[in-house]
Amino acid sequence: MFEGVPIISIIIMLPLIGAIVSLLLGKHEKYAKWVAAVFSGVALLLSVLVAFSFMVNPDSAATGYHRGADLGDDNRFFDYQFYEDYTWVKTESLGINYTVGLDGISLPLFVLTTLLSFLAIVFSWDTSLRPKEYFGLMLILEVGVLGVFVALDYFLFYVFWEVVLIPMYFMIGVWGGPRKDYAAIKFFIYTHIASLAILISIMALYYEAGTETFNMEQIAVAGMANFTTTFQVVVFAAMFFGFGVKVPMVPFHTWLPDAHVEAPTAGSVLLAGLLLKMGGYGIIRVAIPTLPKGAHELVYVIVIIAIASILYGAMLCLAQKDLKKMVAYSSISHMGFVLLGFATFTTLGIVAGVFQMFAHGLVTAVLFMMCGVVQHKAGTRMIPSLGGLAKKMPIAATMMTIGFLASLGLPGLVSFAAEFMVFLSMFDKWALWLFIPIISVAITAAYYLWALQRSMFGPLTQKIDTSHLRDVDWFEGVPVGILIALIALFGVFPSLVFQYITPSVEWLARLLAGGG
């Protein structure tokens, strides 16, 4: 369908053009939302078309097919589709290319990005404070995240990685809550330090590989021969820290609750739905395949951190009074499953990890949107001040219930499939140690149901004025409705996504089995 068309670049350029148009609107600020919706909508449409024309088991007939480098022993590196490769900087000592492409790991996240960006823009339809900047920044954020998921050159990857920071900093800092200054700068500095660990690692990889190119594949292939175990351990540790802060993993998670509590709703949706995925994606796209020995040496560190994140995040949720803060902490817990899945180094576990990222993106977006609705309508998100809202806003209560149930892993909804597979893969590898992370299932059910009971059901609260309480507006209900439909769809038919992820991960798992 897209033969000969640089479709990935076009999809990345669309929001960028939209952002420029939006920022240049001048006095016609009220059209900014239309600009944003149109540009991100077209990007969404195109990305869905890309997904449909993506070949599950690609051969040379696939659009823009790039066959992975041969590693011997019937191993090879990832195959890519929609591959584009242009020289960007070529000097004696530096070789930087603009290389982008999609494989089964990046495709679900790529589509998730265009989807959530579009829905977040629709959800912000009534933004009246500086709309042209607001929507412009949202679009720039979309550009950055999309770029991270498709970049196949380290330099390009890092550029996109950092581009994400600035719009998020402004979104928290300008449109945020009461402590926005503190939260914005904490977010910025914290994640920037993590980025710098990645930067140093990239430099080390580049020079150690001696390939004179920042191409991820070539560096990884050269590294199979060149990288010593010590080097791999050191660099993997640095990269894991850099990506892990973004995930976020305990103990580097403290920026997340602050950022979420203060960020505007759409900002939280993108932050939890997309930015956290960048961390997980970085680990599985860059750190593990390039430094397999380092990953093997440090596997127990990953497992311990993953389980700590799962349990500690869940326990923190129990203690929260703020609905949004609770949801924020639940992200830490759920992203821990991603790490745990990756740490098994098996096809099943890695597929589960990637699928959990996708699932969490959908579910957490619903949760944050519903927190936004409550905040918007009731004026507070504090659980003790709420109660019985279901009487006044039945649709919102229904949506929230579905969101919470999806997040706690109700079978038939998307998270169940992901978490179940993570547990299965862990059982496969470490048998009964599974009992430790599985405790979180009970805790998760507890905090969600308890919060739901106290905020939505029971007698109507007297602590806030409920006389003017309205149900969801269309621009809030529609995005949540779409997400819920997808949560149910992929919950019942997870193989719709698995079929993309599995073939790519199989190569990786084989590589890990060989390289270990």
Added chain:
Amino acid sequence: MEIWNYLESLLPQLILLLFALLMPAFDYLFKDKRLLSLLALAPLVALVAAMVSWLFLGWWVPPESNIDLIAIDNEFSGLFLLVFLSVGIVVVLGSPEFIRKDKNQGEYYSLILLAIIGMTVVAESTDLIALFVGLEISGISSFALSGFRKSEKRSAEAATKYFIIGGFSSALTLFAISLLYGVAGTTNIEGLRTAMTTPSGWLSDGNADPMLLLATVLLMAGFGFKVAAVPFHMWAPDVYEGAPTPISGFLAAASKKMGFAAFFKVFLVGLILSITQWQEAAAALAIVTMTVGNIIAVSQTSIKRMLAYSSIAQAGYLLIVLPVGTPDAVTGGLFHILTHAFMKSGAFMVVAAMGAVAIGERLDDFKGLGRRAPWLALAMTLFLLSLAGIPPLAGFASKFVLFSSAVYASSPGPDWLVWLAIAGVLNSALSLYYYARVIKFMYMEKGPKDIIRLTPMLKLAVAVAAIMVVVIGVYPGPVIDVCERAAGFIFS
């Protein structure tokens, strides 16, 4: 005929000199207040003409026409020339509005041109004597420039301080040169290296003559003053704060770079063979400079002082080049010098623009700038993010090349070189705090609502710098190429 060769090869300098001498006369001609703002056109013409003449110089000047003391036809000096002239253009564009009520405007431009001549001589020098003369020409002009508003106490204090410390550093440099002449018997920079290769006892078996060590230390201090390396930095914040703002930008973006030209020439050409003697000292100087600069910058409430300390920190990054001492490092250093010239002069021009409309230069004065002057605030944001090293801006690309050279060199060279890169990266993270704070004040704090109007010249000055920061950031290839070739001359 030889005299013609001399003149031809010095054409850029001669053009600048001609205009420098004519400027006071132009001042007299443009006595009419309305015409006064046109005065700035003359130095602009001079700078552009000098740039053009240099670009074509390579075509008609045969290499053998090089004078003994300076070499014109190489890309190393050419790159610096380009930096100095570009900064000159940005500064001159930003000046008329800022000094419109001052007297002696002709002299002001004249001094800028003279200072640039001195800087280019430093960059082109092949001999310590020429280098010293260049340092002095630019130094003396800079002292006078920073005291341009002589009735203003701050300005006069800045000039005095700058003069005393500058004089002191010149004395150190000259003393070091005389010592080197004593041991090596030559003041030629290449000659120093040649002298070291012959077994003469003053550098044998890794043991250096105490004279050589003393000269190295003195040179490090002398040039250290010029680039404001810690602990020789005390003058910089006061001078940058007291001097007229465009001149602060000029000092930070151009004058400081002259110091690096001298550093690179003398240490990486003349003293490269004794690198093990001074490598660790230079590394310590780099790390201390960047760390102290950044830490003190965090607590500043005056933007000019903050930029001054940030400039010290940037000097620390550039000093990484010396201990690493590879062609890659010099490439990165030159590249960072180039990008820093644009981002720092741009940032100072924004501050100058604020000063020109009498708003002030404290952090508080930047409140709400995002609404009052959206384009100015956007440009400032770009400069600050670029200084912090956020992609895809120029500062990121140049820091990337610079720091990665240290990572690369640590594999064949000493392992500890990698710590230079790590220190640089950590410092970049620290610096983000105070840069982001300015951005926060511009966009997230409520300030006065009135719109700020700027003159076209100032807008152009800021726009030129901002466009360069973005363009070099997005497409750094050709610039890195040029820097690589320039670095090649150091090691040829």
